[in-house]
Amino acid sequence: MSADIHSEAFIQEAQELLQELEASLLELEDDSENTELIARIFRAMHTIKGSGAMFGFENIAHFVHDIETAYDMVRNGELRVSKPMLDYSFKSCDVIKQMLDDSSVRAESGEALEIITFFRGCRKDTGDAQNTVPEHQDEPEQGPERTYRIRFEPSENIFLTGTNPAMLLEELQAMGESEIITHITRIPEIEELDPECCYTFWDVILTTSKTENDIRDVFMFVEDESVLKIDVIYESGLDEENYRKLGEILVEKGEVSAEDLAAIIKEKKMIGEMLIEKGLVEQDAVVSALEEQKYIKNLKAKKAAAENNTSLRVPSEKLDSLVDLVGELVTVQARLNQTAASMGDSGLSKIAEDVERLVWELRDNTMSIRMLQIGTTFSKYKRLVRDLAKDLGKDIELVTKGEETELDKTVIEKLGDPLVHLVRNSVDHGIELPADRIAAGKSPRGKITLSAEHSGDSVLIRITDDGKGLDKKVLMKKAAEKGLISENAELSSKEAFELIFLPGFSTAAAVSNISGRGVGMDVVKRNIEALRGTIEIDSSIGKGTEITLKLPLTLAIIDGLLVRIGEQFFIIPLSMVNECIEFKESLHRTESGRCILKVRDDLIPYLKLRSIFFIPEEEPEIQQIVILDIENNRIGFVVDSVIGDHQTVIKSLGKSFKKVECISGASVLGDGSIALIIDVMKIYNSVG
Amino acid sequence: MIEMRMEKQADGKTILHLSGELTISNVRPLYERVCEGLKAPEELTVHIGNVDAIDCTFLQVLCTAHRAYTAKGKSFCVKLDDCGIIGKAGWSGIAPGKKCAKGLFGTCFLIQEGE
Amino acid sequence: MAKTILTVDDSASIRQMVRFTLVKEGYEVIEACDGKDALSKLQSGAANMVVTDLNMPNMDGITLIKELRAKPQYKFVPIIMLTTESQDSKKAEGKAAGATGWIVKPFKPEQLVTVVKKVLG
Structure with missing residues (x-):
């Protein structure tokens, strides 16, 4: 849907650019040296190509590429405008128009090909022949879990390009379990310090299934100016006897030479202390190596503990295909029952019954494997509420209940967006500002409760707030203004509350950044219904609002x-x-x-x-x-x-x-x- | 936005209250204030209150100032209202009870006197 | 409060796409059609981040980046430039001018979101 608005906007823009382009080309016929005109033509081609590729008009992007290149050369004085070049340029405008109308027009056939061939002939072979639209990157492969040591020394001027190194480190932290060691040895004396420079550098020990390339990608924008060293220090499966000795780590990191180390070892003292004493290594380096040693030790201990645990990780696709198979089995079993009944063979009927019983058990078991605790998703709402509340100047506490309630994995996944929206709504529209709450005789801190519970073959999820509640009159007035109901409609409170689920209804007086994002409650309702669920709303003025989602346990x-x-x-x-x-x-x-x-x-x-x-x-x-x-x-x-x-x-x-x-x-x-x-x-x- | 407020105490110590965005755009005033204090016969306590954001430029200034004051035999300490803030910025590697790499052996501005 | 991002591009459809994508992520977006326009828009309101095209009439992206970096309040603000694959040298030029990073056109909305989250948080 959103893609359509964009491609329409593009078509309109391209048509305007084509008009401008034709006008410029006409002028250029009389004034072929005019650099201003050439720049304008190049820019129009450039925009058509760039935006075209963005909004699904790859054929146009492909077609325009060679023409753009030719005009770029003209712009740089490497090529002169010629009569045939202008002719072909006019023709190319017509081809682009056709392509805008009909996406099946190919860049490499008919008139388009003739034009492309001409423009390709215009330039000497520059090597980067066609390849206009880079292929989309494949999904990054998930490798086995490894532990990396990442040394990141940003350039002193890193802040001057608008980069905050902390964000890069946070990005690394999000990839897996990590330990960060901050090095401050390069922070100069106070007189020499430029407070806007970055002197700090870091060692990050990171355990992740991401690859080294994924890690490098984090530093994509700063890699050229920074020192970045990534080593794998531990990989599961590669079994090492023991975690490495401190000295070995230091040698591997190049902090100390093997010879110096050997000399120290002979003295048989604590290696770290000795190295520092002798001025061979900075304290920081030893601390960092010690941290690393400790980290790997913990990691191994944890791994050993995990191996004793009887739970097993299985890719979810395998589970999905198991569910499919069970589904097939249920179908076949129904057929078996039918056949057995029609044959009237009591022996066969007995077997069919046994099979039926086993199939049901198998089905229930399979379904239960797919069940996840909903609590895993609840935690993210705490953060959401905290951040939103802060932005809005509100004080809100989120209470969650029933985290252990289990729901089908697919349902949980699809529940994310609607829940975020509902929680946002409660924060934004439900809970009042602290001052208003005090004036209403409530505690300044608002409360939102997110709870889940089983009810028969469904799960009930409730989002309750103790905010200002929905005002029936306001809702009806609004709906009438928007023409959703007639002026003198008579609605029960419940019917009035349900108005908010109508497309095009928004209760906030001003569309705020938080809940007014073009996604309305109607979409939430649709999403819930797509899960074969229902949504109900109850509210009382001044006391709060409760929204109840009723969802099936499983979708399969x-x-x-x-x-x-x-x-x-x-x-x-x-x-x-x-x-x-x-x-x-x-x-x-x-x-x-x-x-x-x-x-x-x-x-x-x-x-x-x-x-x-x-x-x-x-x-x-x-x-x-x-x-x-x-x-x-x-x-x-x-x-x-x-x-x-x-x-x-x-x-x-x-x-x-x-x-x-x-x-x-x-x-x-x-x-x-x-x-x-x-x-x-x-x-x-x-x-x- | 950053908020900086000085408070002279009866015992001659100065408390510098900081809150808001302790980030690079606002680091210079702190640096200048700390340098100034170093020249004067002043003992300084930096009190970090409500922090919206903090980056390593602030930690750098606090760290080097701590070194400079200590070298002159003057007291310099940092008090945190919310110990979590620096710890939460896990990248800093500096959290109370954890200290920076230097803190394990030498002194660190996050180690309170008598600790 | 919500962070504000300025999108600078002479292509209205790119601006629309950037706006649409980022507003959905909860950012506020202001638009400018070239470098000059961007500077004047920033006089009336502040931005926490800038996403700029390079090739534009009146004032191009590189000049805009230099102008912004010269202003104290934009010295450390993330600036992302939109480049095309044929502009490798431009990328270097932009970095030298003080750009934080780049996105290569054509890009998908998710790529834009990833980069914005990366540099702005």
Whole structure:
């Protein structure tokens, strides 16, 4: 979506540049020595190429490259403007226009190729022939875990290029476990000190699975001016007898020569002290080597402890494929049951039952492996709240509960963005400034609670704040202003709160940097629904707001209700199903165009899935109506017949079906036929 | 922004209160103040209060000043309200109780007198 | 408070992309279309970081970097230059003028974010 806005902006800009380019070329025809014009032409080509490559117009970038090079040469006086060059330049404007309209126009064919060939001929071979668009770098390979010693001596003037060496060290720290030793021996006497120079240098001992190149990348901008030395000092698997002796480390680092060391060792004293005493090594160097020794010793101890532990690290892809396989197995098992039942062989039925039991166990076990504690993600919100609160001048404490609650890994991953947004919202809009809180008789410190708990086959996540709460009147006024509801609409508090989930609604008077980032609550709601979850909001003025997310434990398998319409099978998530009743056309009545069904004393709106999915066959006389409970509202779906429970292994539909509304996936039935999983929320939302 | 405030105490010692952004853009005033104090018969305590950011230029000045004052037989110490701030800037390698490389053998400005 | 980044580029679509990408990351973004414009924008408001193109009319990126480094309040501010692969010598020239680092065009939004986080935090 965002890419589209950018490419549109580019197309518009390129068209303007082309106009300018044509005008300049016309002028250049009469005034071929005008450097100002040439510079302008070069710049236009340069921008078209650079921006083109950025926004997906690689063909344009590729095409313009040689023309740009030619004009660069003209600019530098290496080439003269000629009549054919101008002709081809005009033609190239037309080609670029075509390319803007039609991305399939290739740079290396037809007229484009002719033009490129001409411009290539213009310049002597400079070597860097075509290669306009550098290939995107591959994902960095994760190597085995190694321990590096990194010596970083920045140039004294490092601050003058806007670099803070501390940030580089922090970047290293983020790569893994580390120990930093600061060397201050080069800090001069106070009179000679230039306070804006950097005299400090560092040894970093870092254990990481990143490669040496990744480490070098950290110093990419400063490597030329700095001393950077990276050595591997420990690698798991390469087993060394013992951590190295202090003297060896110093020799390896070049702090002392092997001969001096040998001489010292003969005196049989503490090596470190001796070396310093004799003025052979700086104290710093010894301290650094001692730290290194200690670090490796700890590392080995930790590794030994880890080996005794029975837990095992497995790449998550392996787990994903295991889940897929179990899914297949569940499907095959259903087929086995069906076949066994139809053959009426009691021996086979017995085996089928045993297999079924084992498959369920296997399924549950596999699912539990994928479960992660949600607490791992909670910790990052503490930092988020702290930083945001500070920026806003608020005092906020984040309390987390239920960190041990387990959720499917995929759900946890996809929950990140919505949660960040909700927490930001609470900090930004929920909690008041300390002064306002005191005025309202509350403690100046606000409190946000993030909690998780199990509830049946779902997990409830709550974000609660003790802030100012949502004001129904303000919400409604805002919504009316934005034309989301009519001026005199009557809404319950709950309905009013839900207004914030409407696209284009934002409660902050001024769009702030923190929550007003173009991503609204509507997106949060969509994300949660994509996880087959729901979001509810409750608030009371002056007391605070509570948002509750209800999420399924797992995404891979759901309990579904299998139904049939015509020849097609559908699955409705069982957790939403309230009841199934027989439906006779004659019993229903229409009220103001809506289909309403009376069940006991309730009036329940219903719709026919047949018409939603455009299934042409005749309706049978007796149909079934499945009544669902969605966000405390009941709605009925009319189907031909209800077949029963179905353990549904969800298969995604693949890209070509991405646009299919109202279907969230598919499942394979025991006999190999396909059942489509109904996206109940989509249908519900589309009918209001 | 940096905040610097001097406080003369009855016992003749001077306390220099620092808070805010202790970073390179603001380091020069501290340096000049410390140099000035070195010439005067002054004992100095640098009190680091609420710190938003700190970089190695500040540590460099404190370190070299500590050396210079000590050489002249004058007291120079650093008091931290939030010991975490320098420690948190783990890159500094200088955290109370950990000290800089020099501190393990000699004296370091982070070692309080009597410690 | 949110950090402010100045994007300087004569290409409006690049500026838009930079703005879009960085605002999403919680930064504030101000725009300038060339070096001259950048200097005047910085007179009315301050920036914590500058991302500048090199090839621009009126005042190019290198000159802008030199001008900024001469100002006390921009002496230590990170400045990232946008270069193209054909401008290796420009990269050196920019560094000499005081640029903090560079991003090679074409770049993806994530690359921009990585570099900004790297130098600005």
